[in-house]
Amino acid sequence: MRANQVVIIVGAMIVTGAGLGLSGCKDDGTNPEAVPVQVTDAQLFAMQQPAAGWAFFGNTLDTLFSGGNAAHESRLRVRYNARAATQLDAGGRVRTGAVFPDSSLIVKDLYTNGVRTTVAYMFKLTAASNAAAGGWVWAETDDVGTPKAPASLKGVGCTGCHSPGIDFTRMNDAHP
Numbered sequence: 001m002r003a004n005q006v007v008i009i010v011g012a013m014i015v016t017g018a019g020l021g022l023s024g025c026k027d028d029g030t031n032p033e034a035v036p037v038q039v040t041d042a043q044l045f046a047m048q049q050p051a052a053g054w055a056f057f058g059n060t061l062d063t064l065f066s067g068g069n070a071a072h073e074s075r076l077r078v079r080y081n082a083r084a085a086t087q088l089d090a091g092g093r094v095r096t097g098a099v100f101p102d103s104s105l106i107v108k109d110l111y112t113n114g115v116r117t118t119v120a121y122m123f124k125l126t127a128a129s130n131a132a133a134g135g136w137v138w139a140e141t142d143d144v145g146t147p148k149a150p151a152s153l154k155g156v157g158c159t160g161c162h163s164p165g166i167d168f169t170r171m172n173d174a175h176p
Contacts, residue, residue: 036129038152039137044121045145047081048107055085057171059092063111064175073110073117078171081105084124087167094166100124102135106169116143120158121151122168132159134168 057078058064066072080088084104089095100106102124110118119141126135130151138155140148149157162168 037125037127038130039123039125039128041139041141041147041151042145044105044123044137044139044151045119045141047105047123048119048121053082054079054107055082055088055092056080057088057092058175063109066110066174072108072120073112075111075114077109077111079107079109094169094172096166098169099167100169102126118142118148119145120149130154133163136168 057080061077063075063077066074066076081104083102084100084106087095087098087100087104104122104124106122108120108122109116110120121137121139121141123137123139124135125131125137128135128137131137132155136155136159137151138149138153138158139151142148155162159168162170164170164173166172
């Protein structure tokens with residue numbers, strides 16, 4: 001790795017600054033120059049691919065009813081990468097007052113008739129040019145990675161419903 005790359009650890013996957021377009025860190029150890037980062041739908045889809053290393057909401061692999069939320073399919077499973085899991089309590093719920101650190105990835109797998117049809121992403125990266133409120137990059141793809149709600153939209157259609165949640169997460173109040 002070059003000295004001017006930043007490494008972001010995402011679960012079991014390491015994404016280098018070159019992969020996310022991060023550059024401009026000075027070799028003298030001073031504050032890096034501000035360089036906008038654009039997180040793509042393809043990068044988000046790739047980050048959710050590893051089968052291992054996830055923590056699950058409520059510590060269960062079972063799918064849950066969406067809780068009457070018309071914005072999503074009828075059943076869901078929410079998983080957290082290792083970085084995001086630092087904000088879960090022993091019961092697998094988001095801690096009251098939690099603020100997720102950068103590189104946190106929360107993935108909501110959405111199911112219709114037992115088939116995963118949508119993958120929704122919340123990726124915390126405050127330096128991202130396409131981050132919305134709270135530093136989150138929002139996106140949805142289908143099961144093979146084709147964008148449904150691209151990250152470039154900055155969470156339009158997501159942040160309004162998510163804003164009252166704990167650091168924009170809604171699982172605790174949707175599934176008490």
